[in-house]
Amino acid sequence: MNAVIDHIESRREAHVEDLKTFIAIPSVSTNPERAGDVARCADHCHDSLRDVGFTTVEVVKTGGHPIVYAEWLEAEGAPTVLFYGHYDVQPPDPIELWTSPPFEATVRDGKIYGRGSVDDKGQVLAHWKAWEAHFAVNGRLPCNVKVLLEGEEEIGSESLEPFLVERKTDLAADVILISDSPMFARGVPSLCYGLRGLCYMELHVRGANTDLHSGSFGGAVANPAQALAKILASLKDEDERITIDGFYDRVRPLTDEERDEFARLPFDEEEYKRQLDVSELVGEAGFSTLERTWVRPALDINGMISGFTGDGAKTVLPAEASAKVSMRLVPDQDPEEIARLFAAHVERVTPPGVSVKVAPHHGARAYLAPLDHPANQAAKRALAAAFGAEPVFTREGGSIPITNSFQSTLGLTSILMGFGLPDENAHAPDENLDLDNFHRGIAAAAHFYHEYASGVG
Numbered sequence: 001m002n003a004v005i006d007h008i009e010s011r012r013e014a015h016v017e018d019l020k021t022f023i024a025i026p027s028v029s030t031n032p033e034r035a036g037d038v039a040r041c042a043d044h045c046h047d048s049l050r051d052v053g054f055t056t057v058e059v060v061k062t063g064g065h066p067i068v069y070a071e072w073l074e075a076e077g078a079p080t081v082l083f084y085g086h087y088d089v090q091p092p093d094p095i096e097l098w099t100s101p102p103f104e105a106t107v108r109d110g111k112i113y114g115r116g117s118v119d120d121k122g123q124v125l126a127h128w129k130a131w132e133a134h135f136a137v138n139g140r141l142p143c144n145v146k147v148l149l150e151g152e153e154e155i156g157s158e159s160l161e162p163f164l165v166e167r168k169t170d171l172a173a174d175v176i177l178i179s180d181s182p183m184f185a186r187g188v189p190s191l192c193y194g195l196r197g198l199c200y201m202e203l204h205v206r207g208a209n210t211d212l213h214s215g216s217f218g219g220a221v222a223n224p225a226q227a228l229a230k231i232l233a234s235l236k237d238e239d240e241r242i243t244i245d246g247f248y249d250r251v252r253p254l255t256d257e258e259r260d261e262f263a264r265l266p267f268d269e270e271e272y273k274r275q276l277d278v279s280e281l282v283g284e285a286g287f288s289t290l291e292r293t294w295v296r297p298a299l300d301i302n303g304m305i306s307g308f309t310g311d312g313a314k315t316v317l318p319a320e321a322s323a324k325v326s327m328r329l330v331p332d333q334d335p336e337e338i339a340r341l342f343a344a345h346v347e348r349v350t351p352p353g354v355s356v357k358v359a360p361h362h363g364a365r366a367y368l369a370p371l372d373h374p375a376n377q378a379a380k381r382a383l384a385a386a387f388g389a390e391p392v393f394t395r396e397g398g399s400i401p402i403t404n405s406f407q408s409t410l411g412l413t414s415i416l417m418g419f420g421l422p423d424e425n426a427h428a429p430d431e432n433l434d435l436d437n438f439h440r441g442i443a444a445a446a447h448f449y450h451e452y453a454s455g456v457g
Contacts (some may be wrong), residue, residue, distance in 0.1 A: 001450055007133045008442050015129050015442065016112065016435065018048075020105040022121045023114035029065055029088035029155050038151050041087050042066040045149050052128055053135040054147065062159035065151030069170070072131075073144045078453045080144035081375075082173035082412065084402065085124035085180065086153030089116035090427045097429035111424075111432040119426035122433040123179035123419055123441065124149065130445035142453035146173055150402075153180075156362040157402050164409045175375040176406050177448070179441070181418035184265060184394050186434070189383035189444070191376060192416035194294065194395035195403060197329035197366035199338040200302075203228065203346060204357040205321045211307075212317040222353025224321040225306040231356070232323060234349045235299055239285040242299050242327075244345045250332040254287075254295050262290045265392060275423060294395035298328040324361075328397060335363030364401030367414070375415045378455050382447035383417065386440045417448065 008015075027041035028034040042059050045068040050057045054070040065088065073080070092102035092115045100106040105114035112122070134141050148171070150160050164171065181192040205224040212221060237243050267290055273281060283292040292298070306321030308314035327338060343358040350356045369376065371393055383391040396416075403414040419441030425431045 001447065003137045004133045004446050004450075005443055007137050008129065008439070008446060011129070011133075012439055015125070015439070016107065018129075019112060019117070019122055019125050019433075019438070020114075022125055023105040023112075023116050024103055026092075026103045027088050027116070027151065028091050029152050030091060035065070038065045038088060042068050042149075042151055045087050046070075048128060049147060052132045054131075054145075060163065062163065064155075064159040067151070067159065067163055068147070068149040069167070070147040071145070071170075072141055073146075075141060075144045075453065078143040079174040080146060080172070081449065081452065082146045082148060082171060082176045082410075083127055084148045084150075084176055084178050084406070084414070085127070086120050086150050087124065088151040088154050089119070089121070090154050092429075094429065099430055102429075102431070107435070110436060111434050112438070113430055113432045115431055117431050117433040118420040118424045119431065120153070120180045122438055126179060126419060126438060126441035127177075127445045129442045130449065133442075133446055134449065142450045144173075145449065146171065153402070157405075160402055161405050161409070164405055168410060171410055173410075173412060175373070175452075176403075176410075176412045176414040177375070177379075178400065178403070178414050178416050179418050179445070180400060181396055181398075181416045182420045182422045182424075183418060183437070184392055184422075186421060187387075187389060188266065189387040189389055189391040190394045190418070191379055191383070191391055192396045192418065193369045193371055193376070193393050194331075195367040195400055195416070196294070196297070196395075196397050197333060197335055197364045197404075198399040198401065199327040199329060199335040199342070199363045200361040201325045201327070201339060201342055202359045202361060203231065203323045203325065204359070205231070205350075205354050206319065206357075207354045208317075208319050211319050214315040214317040217317050221317060222351065223317055224354050225318050227351045227354045227356075228304065228306065228321040228323055230351055231346055231349055232301055232304075232325070235325070235345070240283050241285070242297065244338075244341050246341050247297070247338065250334065250337075251297060252331040254291060258295065259291070261393070262288065262294070265290065265394070293397040295330055297330050297333065298397070300326055300328075302326050328399070329364075329366050331366045331368055333366065335365060339363065362401070364399050365404045367400070367403040367407070369413050369415065373413055373415065374455055375413070375452055378451040379415055379417045379448055381451045382444045385447045386444035417444070419444070 025041040049070040057070040102115040207224040307318035
């Protein structure tokens with residue numbers, strides 16, 4: 001392994017340049033005008049994996065954006081790792097809040113800035129460079145590797161599930177490895193073993209058949225904006241507990257062991273507030289901040305639209321109002337059941353004089369991986385070797401919905417070994433990736449394939 005790590009170290013500048021090239025492709029999956037760029041990024045992934053040394057590489061057309069699949073299966077008797085990542089990115093808006101152009105990667109103060117730098121192009125590229133180093137030094141990989149890169153992760157992975165079913169035999173492996181999660185903090189390498197699920201809903205409230213003059217009709221006709229406000233306000237009580245009947249029925253309680261582990265993590269609540277520039281942290285009573293964001297469900301209003309929102313004043317009584325609401329779920333909660341409970345609650349509390357339509361969007365179950373899985377232990381050794389510190393096991397408040405599909409369709413556990421940091425603005429302006437973590441991530445990935453092959457093969 002020393003020669004592999006030396007090779008990685010000798011190519012640090014080249015690795016950064018390759019990441020700049022990757023970031024420069026504006027593969028925004030949600031924007032139809034960027035479909036050509038998404039396809040071009042898939043081709044870039046194909047060519048890069050072929051150049052790395054994979055013997056089979058293909059771009060698979062789907063009903064949406066392409067999937068890139070590759071494999072190298074010449075390590076007889078060794079285990080097989082299925083690496084998953086995504087090459088699509090979030091929209092860069094609002095552009096004016098970026099310090100430098102989002103698709104012209106810029107290095108400042110030891111970080112590389114650009115859309116997709118941490119989510120997920122930088123973390124994907126870390127594995128490419130690890131494979132490249134193994135091939136360059138040894139002419140082979142320590143274990144068998146299959147690669148699955150999708151272009152729809154940021155829009156719900158609609159094309160991936162059919163692909164998993166259709167190509168189930170090709171995708172057979174011993175474990176799935178994903179690098180799309182944050183480290184707990186700078187200098188604290190982390191393995192995420194749990195993710196919250198998601199239930200995303202949209203509400204449309206309708207009143208009169210047109211906008212009305214608020215002087216002529218105000219006080220006589222129901223106001224959809226005010227009705228929406230009442231509905232949304234009813235979703236939580238004063239203790240920030242969600243009031244939807246049956247919402248908590250299937251919530252798996254936090255174990256004493258997990259609570260003790262979380263309490264030992266180097267979490268500074270005052271620093272957390274300072275970074276966010278908030279005076280107080282607000283959440284469900286009786287739980288710590290980490291518990292609220294990792295192992296307790298949450299409900300948040302993601303957006304509201306109604307009436308006149310331009311400059312100046314317009315005395316209008318709006319005909320309609322809408323809102324988007326996301327609910328983060330924990331193990332044993334079913335997003336379809338939660339969607340039904342949410343709709344029933346909205347119907348029950350809707351004020352008279354308006355009608356409401358509730359529409360579900362995408363959802364996902366929560367995910368938990370066993371800490372004693374051989375790949376989790378191999379990842380722990382790999383991170384320790386690359387970062388020079390003992391890794392911690394964490395959970396994450398976000399969702400990677402495909403982990404559940406991997407488990408249900410392929411029967412595989414997903415290991416979440418990420419190299420990003422929580423403050424690197426994923427999905428926001430000035431998204432960035434710490435370059436020291438990027439280089440250490442390449443080394444950690446290289447160590448992982450060696451450690452997993454040694455421990456299982």
